[in-house]
Every structure is written in C-alpha cells, then in structure tokens.
Amino acid sequence: MTGEPSxxxxxxxxxxRTEPIHIDDVRTYVHCPRRYQYAVVDGVxxxxxxxxxxxxxxxxxxxxxxxxxxxxxxxxxxxxxxFTAAWNRHTEDLHSPAQRAHERRVLEATIxxxxxxxxxxxxxxxxxxxxxxxxxxxxxxxxRVWTMIGASSATDEAQRGPAxxxxxxxxxxxxxxxxxxxxxxxxxPAPLSTLRxxxxxxxxxxxxxxxxxxxxxxxxxxxLVATLLETSAVIDGLRRFRDRHDLEMVRTCRxxxxxxxxxxxxxxxxIRDEVTTSVNPVDLTTSYLDHHTFxxxxxxxxxxxxxxxxxxxxxxxxxRYDPTDRWDRRKDxxxxxxxxxxxxxxxxxxxxxxxGR
Ligand code: SF4
Numbered sequence: 410m411t412g413e414p415s416x417x418x419x420x421x422x423x424x425x426r427t428e429p430i431h432i433d434d435v436r437t438y439v440h441c442p443r444r445y446q447y448a449v450v451d452g453v454x455x456x457x458x459x460x461x462x463x464x465x466x467x468x469x470x471x472x473x474x475x476x477x478x479x480x481x482x483x484x485x486x487x488x489x490x491x492f493t494a495a496w497n498r499h500t501e502d503l504h505s506p507a508q509r510a511h512e513r514r515v516l517e518a519t520i521x522x523x524x525x526x527x528x529x530x531x532x533x534x535x536x537x538x539x540x541x542x543x544x545x546x547x548x549x550x551x552x553r554v555w556t557m558i559g560a561s562s563a564t565d566e567a568q569r570g571p572a573x574x575x576x577x578x579x580x581x582x583x584x585x586x587x588x589x590x591x592x593x594x595x596x597x598p599a600p601l602s603t604l605r606x607x608x609x610x611x612x613x614x615x616x617x618x619x620x621x622x623x624x625x626x627x628x629x630x631x632x633l634v635a636t637l638l639e640t641s642a643v644i645d646g647l648r649r650f651r652d653r654h655d656l657e658m659v660r661t662c663r664x665x666x667x668x669x670x671x672x673x674x675x676x677x678x679x680i681r682d683e684v685t686t687s688v689n690p691v692d693l694t695t696s697y698l699d700h701h702t703f704x705x706x707x708x709x710x711x712x713x714x715x716x717x718x719x720x721x722x723x724x725x726x727x728x729r730y731d732p733t734d735r736w737d738r739r740k741d742x743x744x745x746x747x748x749x750x751x752x753x754x755x756x757x758x759x760x761x762x763x764x765g766r
Contacts, residue, residue, distance in 0.1 A: 429555065429574040430725065432642055435718075436600070436635035438725055440743050446730040447749045455748030465596040467495040468516050468669055472523060472594065473580055477548040481532045485524040489517055511677075514684040519669055522688040527667070531592065534583040541584065545654050548581040554591060554646025558722050573722050577643050582650070587660040591647050592690075598668040601691055602633040610699045610711060622717055629738035637711075638718045640664050640697040644709055661709060663694040 438445040447453045475488035496513055503509045535547060546552045557572040579591045598605055607614050620628035647662035667690045674687045698709040732739055732755055740759055750756050
C-alpha cells in the first residue's frame with residue numbers, strides 16, 4: 410500500500426447525497442431488503458433487539474470511557490467502575506435477582522478478558538498515538554470513518570448521480586508502527602461467520618462470497634458478505650482519515666472487530682465461585698484483501714468486494730426492496746429472527762401459501 414492520498418472510489422464526482430448511509434443499514438439490507446425498508450425507510454421500530462443491545466452498550470461505553478481516560482494502569486478498574494454505574498441504571502427485566510447477579514458477573518468477566526487480551530496493549534498504543542501528535546477524535550461516539558461510493562447503475566459517467574457517503578462508527582483507532590488500526594466492538598461473534606477461522610480471502614471466503622452474489626446459486630451468506638462490505642468501507646474510510654489528518658507515518662490501514670459476548674466461552678466455577686470468559690479479536694484485513702487487486706493497486710483492496718458494495722448501495726438508492734431472491738433460504742434463516750414478521754407482507758403471503766389456503 411502506498412501513502413498516496415486515496416482516489417475517490419468509483420469514477421463519480423464526490424458531490425454528496427444529503428443523507429449518509431450507515432454501514433449497519435447496509436448489513437440489514439444484505440440480510441433482507443424488506444427489513445431495510447421497514448427499519449430505515451419507514452422507521453418501524455424493532456423492539457426485539459432492545460434489551461440485548463442495552464447490555465452491549467453498557468459494556469462498550471464503559472470500555473471506551475476507560476480507554477479514553479488515559480493510562481494503561483487501572484484500565485480494568487476504570488472500566489468496571491463505569492460499567493457498575495451503568496448497570497445500576499440498567500432496567501432489563503431478568504427472571505430473578507440471582508440471574509441479574511450472574512449476568513453482571515459475566516459482563517465484568519468480559520471487561521477483564523478484554524483488558525488482558527488486547528485492552529492494555531491498545532490503550533498503550535492509543536496513548537503513544539496521542540503523544541505522537543495525532544489530532545482528532547480517536548475514541549468514542551464521534552469517531553466514525555466514511556467513504557464515498559458512486560451509487561448508480563448508469564454506465565455513462567455524466568448520467569451518474571452524486572456519491573453516497575457511507576459511514577461506519579469505530580470505537581477507537583490508533584497507530585501501530587506504520588499502520589492505522591480501526592477497532593469496533595460488536596455484540597457477538599455470529600456476524601463474523603467463517604471469517605473468525607479463515608485468515609485469507611483466497612479459498613473458502615472467496616468461494617462463499619462469489620456464490621452468495623451469483624444469482625444462479627442458492628447459497629446465502631449475508632453475515633459473511635456484510636462483514637466484508639463493512640471491511641471494505643472501513644479500510645477506505647481509514648485511508649481518508651489518514652489523509653485528512655496528514656498522518657504521513659501511516660502506510661497501511663487495518664480493521665479489527667472485537668466480539669464482546671460469546672456465550673460458549675463463559676465458564677462458571679461454582680467451587681471457586683468464579684466466572685470467566687474470553688475475548689477473541691478478529692483482524693478482518695487479510696480476509697478482505699485479495700492478492701490480485703493488491704498487486705494492481707498496492708493498497709489493501711478487493712475489487713470484487715468493492716464492486717458488490719457499490720451494487721448494494723445502488724440497489725438501496727434505487728429503492729429495490731423485493732426480498733424474494735433466495736426466498737427459501739431467507740425465509741428459513743432470516744425471517745425467524747426478524748421483528749417485522751407480524752406486519753411483513755412477503756412473510757405473511759409466504760405463510761398463507763404454505764398453509765395451502
Ligand atoms: S419477515 Fe422476513 S421477509 Fe419480512 S422483513 Fe423480516 S426478514 Fe424480511
């Protein structure tokens with residue numbers, strides 16, 4: 410990768426649509442375009458996600474505050490203190506005081522596991538980055554990277570509309586040697602799919618991605634595809650961050666996600682009255698970049714993924730919300746966890762058809 414300023418993605422001018430698109434909404438669209446319509450276009454609230462999300466936000470906010478506050482020493486204690494204050498205000502309706510106490514201990518164990526696994530290292534690198542004179546927000550609510558993508562199927566450049574601003578929030582970013590690293594906490598490892606285990610694009614990841622986007626197969630890998638689209642957006646967004654802040658020492662950019670809640674990792678030792686868990690960060694950069702594009706551009710890019718991201722944004726901008734492609738897979742795998750089943754015409758129609766009425 411070179412340290413040259415990033416060229417605009419696509420060939421469109423960077424005049425901007427007024428409304429930015431959030432990367433989480435792109436994920437929703439990849440899972441189900443109709444769900445995107447309900448959630449984003451129509452603004453229908455999905456209440457099914459609220460309690461779990463609130464728990465995640467309590468831990469994430471505590472970790473960010475502890476990292477922002479400064480020195481590596483006391484990172485875990487600062488995070489637990491902030492988390493305790495948030496938990497005391499947490500109104501999730503749990504079965505019993507015992508369950509509430511257990512959940513709290515699991516979340517505190519998560520904070521400890523994070524601090525031990527990468528938190529201390531990342532906090533130190535963040536302090537070093539600040540000491541190196543890097544300005545701008547590096548932690549928390551206002552830290553978001555963005556990329557501009559031409560969302561149009563028009564082949565004539567003159568016909569193309571303004572580019573979409575695609576935004577991704579990050580929890581923190583730091584410079585490690587000559588690399589700008591962006592980090593985002595996510596609730597669970599599930600959206601990472603096989604990206605947790607496959608360190609390179611070539612092979613199973615490439616095959617899964619290609620088959621998902623190929624209309625002639627019925628393979629359906631929305632989590633894997635959405636995560637790769639997010640990686641594409643973030644790495645380009647980090648390059649833009651680097652250029653805006655004149656980070657001349659930065660040559661490459663990387664994106665890491667840290668799942669906070671992995672129920673399979675939690676162990677309860679009743680004899681020692683101890684709850685432990687583990688936190689396993691996943692660097693998505695090598696799963697995303699392909700060596701052919703890298704050879705052509707000398708940047709961490711993947712032309713196949715980048716093109717599909719542009720296609721998805723074009724579909725969003727064009728208002729294409731029909732969810733019926735790969736309907737059997739979508740109905741079996743996406744609808745069961747969807748909060749819109751009671752109002753979704755596609756789902757209801759499918760159920761009626763199933764009943765043979
Ligand atoms: S019920 Fe199924 S088809 Fe309808 S919005 Fe939800 S996921 Fe999409």
